[in-house]
Amino acid sequence: xxxxTPGLQSLKNLTSMGPLPRPFAALAVAILMLxxxxxxxxxxxxxxxxxxxxxxxxxxxxxxxxxxxxxxTAWLCHAAEKKSDQLxxxxxxDAGNMGYGLGYAQAFTANLGVDVLLFDYRxxxxxxxxxxxxxxxALPAFAEDLHSVVQYAHEKIEPDSSNIILYGAxxxxxxxxxxxxEFGGVGGVIAxxxxxxxxxxxxxxxxxxxxxxSSRRLHIITSKLLEPLATIQHLACPIMILHGELEEQxxxxxxxxxxxxxPSKMKTLWIVAxxxxxxxxxxxxxxVAGIYNFLKSEDSSSPK
Numbered sequence: 673x674x675x676x677t678p679g680l681q682s683l684k685n686l687t688s689m690g691p692l693p694r695p696f697a698a699l700a701v702a703i704l705m706l707x708x709x710x711x712x713x714x715x716x717x718x719x720x721x722x723x724x725x726x727x728x729x730x731x732x733x734x735x736x737x738x739x740x741x742x743x744x745t746a747w748l749c750h751a752a753e754k755k756s757d758q759l760x761x762x763x764x765x766d767a768g769n770m771g772y773g774l775g776y777a778q779a780f781t782a783n784l785g786v787d788v789l790l791f792d793y794r795x796x797x798x799x800x801x802x803x804x805x806x807x808x809x810a811l812p813a814f815a816e817d818l819h820s821v822v823q824y825a826h827e828k829i830e831p832d833s834s835n836i837i838l839y840g841a842x843x844x845x846x847x848x849x850x851x852x853x854e855f856g857g858v859g860g861v862i863a864x865x866x867x868x869x870x871x872x873x874x875x876x877x878x879x880x881x882x883x884x885x886s887s888r889r890l891h892i893i894t895s896k897l898l899e900p901l902a903t904i905q906h907l908a909c910p911i912m913i914l915h916g917e918l919e920e921q922x923x924x925x926x927x928x929x930x931x932x933x934x935p936s937k938m939k940t941l942w943i944v945a946x947x948x949x950x951x952x953x954x955x956x957x958x959x960v961a962g963i964y965n966f967l968k969s970e971d972s973s974s975p976k
Contacts, residue, residue, distance in 0.1 A: 713766060713890075714806050714843075716796040720771040724749050727778050736791060738820035739813070742800045746770070746791035746821065748829065749777040755785025758859070758967055759830045760837045762790050763818050763844030763851075765950065766810065769797035775953070776839065784964055789825060793817045808893050809870045810843050815897035818844075818851045822858060834859035837967065841865060842950055846900040849911070853903035854896065860910040860970040862963065865919060865950045868901045868926045876921050901930050910938035912966045916947030916955070940966060 724731035724747050734746040747770060760780055762773045770790040777788040792799040793814045802813065818838075826833050837860045840848030845866030852861045867873045874890040881888045896903060904911075911934060915927045924943050931941045942962060947955040956962075 714804050714808060714811070715767040716793075716804065717767070717769045717772075718797060720769060720797060722771050722774055723747070724774065724777065727774055729774075729778060729781060734824075736821055736824045738794065739816040742794045742802065742813075742817070744791050744794065744800070744817055744821065745798045746789060747777075749781050749788045749790065751781045751785045751787055753785055754787070756835075756967070757830060757832065758786045758835045758837055758970075759825060760786055760788045760839050760862075761818075761821055761825060762788060763838060763840040763848045764790075764793075764796075765842035765844055771797070773841070779953075779960055780963070783960055784967065786967070787829075789821065789829070791817070791821050805893075807888065807890055809867070809873050809890060810847065810893075810898050812893065812895040812897045814843070815847050815851055815895075818847050819855050822851065822855070826857060832859075833857045837862065837970070839864070843867070846898070849900040849907065850897045850903045852909055852911075853905075853907040856908070858909055860912075860966070861907070862912045862914065862966065863900075864914040864952060865916060866900055866913070866922075868922055868930050870898055872926065873921060901933070904930060904934045907934055907936050909936060910966070910970045911936050912940040912942065912962075914942050914944065914952050914962075916949060916951055917943055917945045918948040918951075921949060938969070 730750045732748040734748055736744040736746050738744050762770070762776055764770060764773050770792045773790050777790055780786055780788050794800050794802040794817055795804045805811065822836060825836055830836055836858045838848040838852055838858050839862045840846065841864045845863035848861050849863055849866060852858050870892040874892055878889050913927060913931055915924060917924060927943070928941065931939065944952045944956045953959045
């Protein structure tokens with residue numbers, strides 16, 4: 673669905689809102705985004721405030737091997753009533769840990785009937801530690817971690833790669849795009865509040881730091897795994913891009929330009945009025961319905 677900002681080029685809506693499988697609980701309409709409002713700054717949290725069990729979600733605790741011998745902690749959350757073989761992998765933002773993504777897991781498992789795989793990048797939660805440059809926008813190792821999770825999911829959980837869907841939030845949205853574009857192996861991408869280029873994000877925040885008379889400056893790490901705009905031009909799988917109209921870090925026009933450069937034959941852009949960075953789930957009541965219809969459309973278009 674495309675919610676256009678005045679002055680932006682008209683873009684065709686490639687999905688339609690259809691009937692939902694059942695009424696949504698309040699949480700599904702307004703997911704509690706514990707990490708909303710975070711700026712681009714890598715701030716991992718080691719302790720989990722909540723676990724799937726504390727929310728009544730059945731789950732398996734996993735250890736996933738990644739590059740350089742690193743071990744990643746993950747939670748495979750099971751649907752209350754499984755209705756699809758699709759598996760959603762959540763690639764989280766640059767702060768907190770996977771526990772902050774339990775709102776997604778609860779809404780999707782309870783209302784969409786799909787399993788959800790949460791994981792922590794190295795240095796986050798109880799995953800193996802690593803040196804983290806907190807003045808970087810993202811680390812190539814995080815993209816490697818996401819790719820490792822996709823490989824693990826394909827080998828151990830869901831053998832049909834067309835059923836594996838990446839859902840990325842903020843930094844994780846950029847990584848979901850680059851990993852899907854560079855490595856493939858997934859059936860679709862949902863990107864919420866992603867950045868477009870490291871340069872644009874660094875320019876925005878460095879201007880803010882200067883205005884606040886802070887000595888801090890973000891810097892860029894040269895890696896194609898950290899550049900969504902460059903890599904999305906090779907993306908073949910379906911993609912749904914979610915952007916808040918009020919996001920200051922990334923303009924709606926930049927998101928539209930990125931969308932137009934994506935060659936995928938099934939792509940959706942949803943610009944949500946009144947939403948800031950990572951606020952879409954709590955602002956737009958059609959959020960879960962939109963995700964449901966994207967998954968339904970992607971599932972019906974995949975060869976079986």
